[in-house]
Amino acid sequence: MLFAAVRSASAFSIRSLHHVSAPQQISLLRHFSTAAAADSDTLINNRISRAPVPSSLDARTLSDNLDLVLSHLRSRRASDEALDAAKTISTLNLDRVALIKERDEALQQRNELSAKVGMLMRESKGEETEEIIGIKAEATTVGETAAGVEESLAEIESKMNTLLASLPNLLDDVVPDGDDDSQNELVSEWGDVSTLPKELGWDENFEPLWHDDVATNLGGWQSDAAVGMSGARFVSLTGDVARLERAISSYFLDRASQKGYTEVSPPLVVSRTALEGTSQLPKFEDDLFKIMPDSHTCNGEDAFLIPTAEVPLTNMHAGAILEESELPISYCALTPCFRAEAGSYGRDTRGLIRTHQFYKVELVKITTAETSADEHEKLTRHAQECLEELKIPYRKMRLCSGDVGFSAQHCYDLEAWLPSTGEYREISSCSNTGDFQARRMALRYRPAPAADANADEPKKGGKKKKAKKPKPVLCHTINGSGLAVGRTLVAVLENYQTPDGDVVVPEVLRPYMGGLEILKKK
Secondary structure: OOHHHOOOOEEOOOHHHHHHHHOHHHHHHHHHHHHHHOOOOEOOOOOEEOOOOOOOOHHHHHHHHHHHHHHHHOOOOOHHHHHHHHHHHHHHHHHHHHHHHHHHHHHHHHHHHHHHHHHHHHHHHOOOHHHHHHHHHHHHHHHHHHHHHHHHHHHHHHHHHHHHOOOEEEEEEEHHOOOOOHHOEEEEEEEEOOOOHHHHOOOOOOOOOHHHHHHHHOOOOOOOHEEEEEEEEOOOEEEHHHHHHHOOOOOOOHHHHHHOOOEOOOOOOOEHHHHHOOOOOOOOOOOOOOEEEOOEEEEOOEEEEOOOOOHHHHHOOOOEEEEHHHHHHHEEEEEEEEEOOOHHOOOOOOOOOOEEEHHHHHEEEOOOOOHHHHHHHHHHHHHHHHHHEEEEEEEEEEOOOOOOOOOEEEEEEEEEEEEEOOEEEEEEEEEEEHHHOOOOOOOOEEOOOOOOOOOOOOOOOOOOOOOOOOOOEEOOOEEEEEEEEEHHHHHHHHHOOOOOOEEEHHHHHHHHOOOOOOOOOO
């Protein structure tokens, strides 16, 4: 019944499935997108379904599906420059195909001429006749033509690769259409924002303080000292507040380990290649902290401080061919993250919401294409459970096409309730990048061989047939905050403050605070 209703419309949005649970929405839309792929007039969320192109883009795929790619770029509200880049790649690919044909024909002609020289040399018993000299000269000319075409081909491929690196991922069909974060889609809400205030004795006259004022009352906010030594958007925490931050970090790490993630202590400095692999580069270089080359390089490459542990965790298998039996791989790491926030001038200048340095527990999964969507849901659920155990009200949002990140094909944001401003703010972003990052870092796996009914049958001579090894295919990568430690500290300080200026320690954090239940106002 529902499928019939969906197919009756030429344009369809996931918002029409608001009465259906999130996993059912995803299943229904993917079922519909497969059926819709044969109908080029059918739009899903105001763009062409990506069902014909389940993988990320290479030049040929883009050229063969240019209308689809342009549709997704427009859905992302991409710039004219990005649209032009896609069109240029398509044109260059046609030139590339023509050059490949020209090169191959020249090489074939050279080989034929070389073979003819060999035959004539045998006939003349090694004597170089005028005919042989002429054919040799012709073969040399043809070889030079092939070499020239090869140079032109390399130049075109370099241009195409540069342009491809500037294009974002295609969108999953479940991503709703929208301009910005105001049009993100509410998937679910958890918790009642009035529950903790009732338990903590807030009355109608109590105005909850900002987290920095709460931390100041606890004697743990030293922003002036941090700014004095490091500049704006840096903060120092001391005493109970610093201890509470450490408790949050330890709780997140322990919980991730219990859920099957392998804890990693990764490098905090990575190369340009590593950042290109996870697609922070080349587009977002202004948001990174770059290390001066005369101070340090990474194997001769530019070096950067990590913006997120997603970079070193995902790159641990760059260039590798894994076995399907090894997947999924699940990693977690607690690291400081460093971001220049170049595009955030004037925004969130107060407190811990947006700083140049912050701690985060990152969750990363490396999966097969078949399990990718389910593993994305699992990772997001692991982040949600942290908020639920902390008893912090939150909502789960599906990012719209104009807000979803560059490398993501589908992304959920978890937004925690902050009573000081009476709003929900992002505390975790959980993205499925499909094979977008894996293509860039050459991260592949070899599928398990299919069962062969004839595998045990002996060949002639009594030897058994060897099963053919399947060709390696690209992995899928998933990442998310589990959670951002600084923003969780913000949510705990604000939601657990009392009218007396104290802060009640959430129950799940008390074992990490030596049993301490209340942080007292100084």
